[in-house]
Amino acid sequence: MTPADMQNIIFGLVTGSILAIATVGFSMIRQTEGFINIAHGQLLTLGAFLGYFFVATLEMNVFLAGLASMLLVGLFGVLLSIVVFRPVAKSGPLAQLFTSIGLAYLLFGLIRVVFGANVTFFPTGFGGRLDLGPVNVTVGEILIIVVAATVVGLLALFLTQTRLGTWIRATASNPELARLRGIPVNRVSYAVWFVASALAGLAGVMVGLIGNVHSELGWTQILIILAAAVLGGLGSIYGVLAAGLLLGLAMDLSALIIPTSYRTVVAFGVLILGLLLRPQGLFAAKGRREA
Amino acid sequence: MKPGLRQMVILAVIALVAAACGDAGGEADTTVGGDTTTSAGSEATTTAGDGATSTAGDGEEGPIKFGMLIGVTGDYAPYYDVSKAGADVAIAEINDAGGVLGRQVELVVVDNKSTVEGAVQGFSQIVDVEGVHVLGGPESDGAIANLQAIKDLQLPTICPACGTSELDEAGGDYIWRITGSDSDGGLIAAQFARDAGYTRVAMLVQNTEGASAPADVFKQVFTEIIGGEVVADVRFDPGQSSYQAQVDQAFADEPEVVYVGSGFEAGGIILTEWQRRGYGGGFLFSPDMVVPEIAALTEQGVEIGDGVARAAIAAYDTGSPAYESYAPRYEAITGEQPTPGLYDANQYDQYIILALAITAAGTTDGPAVAAEITELLNPPGTTVYSYADGVAAIEAGEDIDYHGASSSLDVNEFGNLSSPNFGEQNIVDGQWSQVATVELDPSLRP
Numbered sequence: 001m002t003p004a005d006m007q008n009i010i011f012g013l014v015t016g017s018i019l020a021i022a023t024v025g026f027s028m029i030r031q032t033e034g035f036i037n038i039a040h041g042q043l044l045t046l047g048a049f050l051g052y053f054f055v056a057t058l059e060m061n062v063f064l065a066g067l068a069s070m071l072l073v074g075l076f077g078v079l080l081s082i083v084v085f086r087p088v089a090k091s092g093p094l095a096q097l098f099t100s101i102g103l104a105y106l107l108f109g110l111i112r113v114v115f116g117a118n119v120t121f122f123p124t125g126f127g128g129r130l131d132l133g134p135v136n137v138t139v140g141e142i143l144i145i146v147v148a149a150t151v152v153g154l155l156a157l158f159l160t161q162t163r164l165g166t167w168i169r170a171t172a173s174n175p176e177l178a179r180l181r182g183i184p185v186n187r188v189s190y191a192v193w194f195v196a197s198a199l200a201g202l203a204g205v206m207v208g209l210i211g212n213v214h215s216e217l218g219w220t221q222i223l224i225i226l227a228a229a230v231l232g233g234l235g236s237i238y239g240v241l242a243a244g245l246l247l248g249l250a251m252d253l254s255a256l257i258i259p260t261s262y263r264t265v266v267a268f269g270v271l272i273l274g275l276l277l278r279p280q281g282l283f284a285a286k287g288r289r290e291a
Numbered sequence: 292m293k294p295g296l297r298q299m300v301i302l303a304v305i306a307l308v309a310a311a312c313g314d315a316g317g318e319a320d321t322t323v324g325g326d327t328t329t330s331a332g333s334e335a336t337t338t339a340g341d342g343a344t345s346t347a348g349d350g351e352e353g354p355i356k357f358g359m360l361i362g363v364t365g366d367y368a369p370y371y372d373v374s375k376a377g378a379d380v381a382i383a384e385i386n387d388a389g390g391v392l393g394r395q396v397e398l399v400v401v402d403n404k405s406t407v408e409g410a411v412q413g414f415s416q417i418v419d420v421e422g423v424h425v426l427g428g429p430e431s432d433g434a435i436a437n438l439q440a441i442k443d444l445q446l447p448t449i450c451p452a453c454g455t456s457e458l459d460e461a462g463g464d465y466i467w468r469i470t471g472s473d474s475d476g477g478l479i480a481a482q483f484a485r486d487a488g489y490t491r492v493a494m495l496v497q498n499t500e501g502a503s504a505p506a507d508v509f510k511q512v513f514t515e516i517i518g519g520e521v522v523a524d525v526r527f528d529p530g531q532s533s534y535q536a537q538v539d540q541a542f543a544d545e546p547e548v549v550y551v552g553s554g555f556e557a558g559g560i561i562l563t564e565w566q567r568r569g570y571g572g573g574f575l576f577s578p579d580m581v582v583p584e585i586a587a588l589t590e591q592g593v594e595i596g597d598g599v600a601r602a603a604i605a606a607y608d609t610g611s612p613a614y615e616s617y618a619p620r621y622e623a624i625t626g627e628q629p630t631p632g633l634y635d636a637n638q639y640d641q642y643i644i645l646a647l648a649i650t651a652a653g654t655t656d657g658p659a660v661a662a663e664i665t666e667l668l669n670p671p672g673t674t675v676y677s678y679a680d681g682v683a684a685i686e687a688g689e690d691i692d693y694h695g696a697s698s699s700l701d702v703n704e705f706g707n708l709s710s711p712n713f714g715e716q717n718i719v720d721g722q723w724s725q726v727a728t729v730e731l732d733p734s735l736r737p
Contacts, residue, residue, distance in 0.1 A: 015532075018532075261528045
């Protein structure tokens with residue numbers, strides 16, 4: 001393995017970590033609410049702008065800004081579920097899907113009105129560069145990978161070790177049975193919306209930190225998120241995590257052999273290849289339910 | 292829908308369509324001797340001699356009509372007021388000097404709505420209805436949309452603010468461009484690289500027409516004419532959250548400098564990633580990077596100030612007597628200094644050129660006027676810096692070489708500036724600042 005290979009693996013891990021965080025939330029909504037939420041990308045944009053606002057305007061520490069953004073976007077997600085998605089839930093997942101598309105455009109417009117259409121950059125450093133033999137990594141990149149791994153670990157603990165987490169898994173597995181067994185599905189729904197939206201907010205802050213903050217962010221991210229979710233199996237959180245990392249690595253490693261302008265093409269090429277070889281997704285054991 | 296409501300909607304739609312149609316036929320602003328009036332276009336177009344529309348309608352009497360087809364509304368609207376101010380300075384100067392061929396000059400402004408469709412509609416109005424003798428003002432889209440019609444109608448036209456590379460070899464007969472081409476952005480960057488003694492350069496270029504065209508010119512000139520080596524040519528799509536892999540590729544072979552042809556959205560990410568990893572070296576930026584957002588990155592620790600990043604954008608020839616005469620008159624109208632990026636001095640120059648060409652031709656006939664334009668912009672001839680001096684020289688039987696407020700205005704056989712002026716831009720104290728004026732070396736043209 002050449003130094004360039006190893007360097008691109010580091011880039012891929014950073015890209016994949018952020019993609020995994022963004023996709024887990026997307027997949028949770030799909031699994032428990034039963035539809036594909038296209039507005040998830042706009043929640044990511046909202047998180048990025050809120051994080052930027054906290055850091056640039058309120059001069060907040062970047063970690064506190066990330067937490068505050070997660071909290072606010074999480075609460076906003078719950079509000080959306082109550083005001084927008086619950087009223088159309090009876091009409092089925094297709095109606096919810098189209099509602100989410102409309103909501104995405106609405107949020108996109110509102111974000112531009114509130115935060116403007118200009119591109120901005122986080123006024124924060126990214127730490128120094130650490131040379132590790134033939135490769136190098138920055139402190140900020142290590143923190144992104146560590147934060148992503150920590151969040152995923154906490155999420156796994158939450159889903160497996162808490163009663164609410166168990167209810168979520170039960171509802172995701174069979175909503176009707178969960179309702180019949182007395183699981184408070186409304187509470188489960190609120191929890192899922194909060195966690196999923198908060199993760200989108202965190203991913204938005206991370207994307208803003210490594211790149212920039214602009215109103216188109218959600219549109220550029222949602223297709224890759226969708227690819228990672230489908231590749232991972234839609235129903236499997238671990239599959240989605242693996243798919244996010246895999247796509248991140250594939251996109252950055254591809255730069256070694258083909259022009260980097262084909263980065264996005266590579267992501268969807270991997271998706272198609274993955275679906276041809278394993279149609280149910282990387283980690284899904286059964287056939288997927290259609291949304 | 293209730294019938295009443297449906298009828299109201301139909302009526303509203305009809306009203307909107309009618310309003311739109313009415314607007315398309317619109318009004319034109321006219322300026323005579325510096326006063327602006329408004330008149331509805333009603334004058335009929337006549338065809339002269341060989342079929343060319345030239346002295347539309349008015350024979351040898353009445354004012355000579357100078358057309359200005361420009362974006363009064365739409366995307367280019369922010370440029371309109373300063374453009375009009377530059378044009379007004381010229382029209383007033385011409386009329387104060389006795390007009391052209393003893394006739395006053397009237398400026399006819401038609402809005403092209405900053406769209407291709409608007410440019411085509413506006414061209415029809417300004418030629419067929421208003422009957423202008425010469426034309427100025429169009430931006431790139433409008434000039435290209437009407438290029439064939441301009442040639443067919445033999446209408447002398449000057450493009451004061453067209454960057455499009457499609458005009459690189461399309462003019463010189465009935466259309467001239469008196470600003471630098473987008474391609475010149477690549478040329479001047481190659482000139483910077485040559486003058487700095489760089490021999491190994493990498494490129495980071497966005498996959499868009501506006502960025503790729505000058506980058507290709509840069510590469511061709513730097514490798515084929517200057518003899519340098521491009522050690523990496525990395526192209527990328529805009530809209531990504533990270534360009535780390537691309538930046539790493541560009542710096543892998545330790546180039547002396549990296550040419551960045553990009554919009555500032557991607558460019559800003561590239562620079563922050565460059566700073567994080569401490570690649571070092573320097574940058575040559577395309578003009579799109581010369582924006583406050585990029586300069587502001589220095590306040591966030593991105594060390595591209597003090598000549599680390601260099602760029603060139605269009606500049607006026609501030610030492611020219613024409614500029615020294617023009618600037619205070621422009622400032623009296625706008626309260627602002629002339630601004631190269633707004634092309635106000637180019638708007639001024641175009642009408643002085645057209646007035647001198649008609650004077651030299653002794654007629655408003657299109658082919659005769661067009662035949663004079665390249666002649667009066669290039670040596671040999673008496674150098675003149677104003678309309679009055681030009682007329683005096685022409686009446687004395689001399690050839691003239693007009694030097695304008697924007698540049699020396701020498702043009703090549705395709706009607707493009709041979710050596711447009713550029714201002715070298717560096718970031719100083721968190722802002723882009725012009726540190727030198729540079730004339731493009733015509734020997735570098737491929």
